[in-house]
Amino acid sequence: MTTNTDLEELERTLLARVAAANDEAALEALRVEALGKQGSISALMKNLGAMSPDERKTFGAALNVLKDKVTEEIVTKKAAMAEAALDRQLQAEAVDVTLPPVRPRLGAIHPVSQVMEEMAAIFGEMGFAVEEGPDIETDFNNFTALNFPKNHPARELQDTFFLNARDEQGERKVLRTHTSPVQVRTMLRQKPPIRMICMGRTFRKDWDATHTPMFHQIEGLVIDETTSMADLKSVLTAALKAYFEVDDVKLRFRPHHFPFTEPSAEVDVGCDRSGGTLKIGTGDDWLEILGSGMVHPNVLKNCGIDPEKYQGYAFGMGIDRLAMLKYGMPDLRDLFANDTRWLKHYGFSPFLLPGLAQGVG
Numbered sequence: 389m390t391t392n393t394d395l396e397e398l399e400r401t402l403l404a405r406v407a408a409a410n411d412e413a414a415l416e417a418l419r420v421e422a423l424g425k426q427g428s429i430s431a432l433m434k435n436l437g438a439m440s441p442d443e444r445k446t447f448g449a450a451l452n453v454l455k456d457k458v459t460e461e462i463v464t465k466k467a468a469m470a471e472a473a474l475d476r477q478l479q480a481e482a483v484d485v486t487l488p489p490v491r492p493r494l495g496a497i498h499p500v501s502q503v504m505e506e507m508a509a510i511f512g513e514m515g516f517a518v519e520e521g522p523d524i525e526t527d528f529n530n531f532t533a534l535n536f537p538k539n540h541p542a543r544e545l546q547d548t549f550f551l552n553a554r555d556e557q558g559e560r561k562v563l564r565t566h567t568s569p570v571q572v573r574t575m576l577r578q579k580p581p582i583r584m585i586c587m588g589r590t591f592r593k594d595w596d597a598t599h600t601p602m603f604h605q606i607e608g609l610v611i612d613e614t615t616s617m618a619d620l621k622s623v624l625t626a627a628l629k630a631y632f633e634v635d636d637v638k639l640r641f642r643p644h645h646f647p648f649t650e651p652s653a654e655v656d657v658g659c660d661r662s663g664g665t666l667k668i669g670t671g672d673d674w675l676e677i678l679g680s681g682m683v684h685p686n687v688l689k690n691c692g693i694d695p696e697k698y699q700g701y702a703f704g705m706g707i708d709r710l711a712m713l714k715y716g717m718p719d720l721r722d723l724f725a726n727d728t729r730w731l732k733h734y735g736f737s738p739f740l741l742p743g744l745a746q747g748v749g
């Protein structure tokens with residue numbers, strides 16, 4: 389005959405086993421073993437029929453209490469286990485939302501730097517050396533040597549930034565308004581023949597969708613005993629074909645005036661504007677892209693070169709404009725906004741160095 393003491397014993401054993409069960413499967417096995425149809429508590433229930441009504445009352449009640457207790461312990465433990473499992477899963481799958489969504493790529497080359505590399509490759513192939521000069525220039529290198537008369541309004545026409553400080557001669561330095569002073573420096577330093585390009589920052593007081601106070605120019609200079617506008621045209625045609633990666637470009641020379649060249653010409657490149665996009669190298673339209681001319685004899689003299697023996701040609705273009713035309717950037721100001729999203733879109737891989745063999749773009 390099962391007694392209340394046996395029930396207490398059974399309760400202790402079952403509760404200890406519930407406490408000891410360390411996964412859901414063990415707990416489920418225990419539930420079946422105690423409360424299932426063939427379970428130990430169910431078996432005791434079956435005995436009730438053979439008891440006297442009084443016995444059945446007390447024993448039955450005790451058995452029900454036991455059954456409820458064990459059931460509740462199992463349910464509680466199951467819930468705790470499920471919660472712990474969920475916690476573990478959440479922990480394992482946790483996402484740090486403050487981390488960048490993708491691993492940032494290794495920088496990007498700015499389109500202006502890219503175009504400079506492209507131009508160095510193109511003109512380098514044609515025997516041009518790349519020369520450099522400072523952003524802050526003397527009045528002589530930026531203007532006087534280039535045949536701008538003293539106090540001539542042309543100096544103001546270039547919207548010059550003058551520095552405040554004056555030197556011993558009372559001259560103020562300037563932020564170079566073009567890269568031409570690098571040509572002056574090269575001529576002062578080197579005997580002809582000269583075949584050079586220079587690229588870099590230039591400065592003028594200007595600000596709209598196609599002008600920024602800091603911009604970039606590329607200029608070329610060739611000085612030799614036999615140079616001509618025809619040479620100029622063929623060099624520019626070859627360079628622009630390579631740069632825009634087209635089979636042919638048409639150039640149109642329009643008379644113009646620069647103090648430092650005579651004759652001077654503005655050069656337009658043939659383009660197509662139909663369909664809302666601009667294509668260089670086809671079509672019957674024209675786009676102004678550079679200034680050029682034969683170096684003025686006064687400039688040669690100012691730089692210690694005999695104009696009776698030598699002559700030369702020079703040309704200058706805006707690098708930013710070249711970049712916008714080739715890579716389809718609509719607003720010049722974006723180039724200098726320091727927006728990394730813009731750079732990510734328009735920038736170039738640091739691993740793809742321009743060269744004529746593998747293509748410059």
Ligand code: PHE
Binds near residue numbers: 566649679703705
């Ligand atoms: N230095 C000129 C400018 O900035 C460009 C140029 C260079 C024109 C060489 C002719 C020859 O306007």
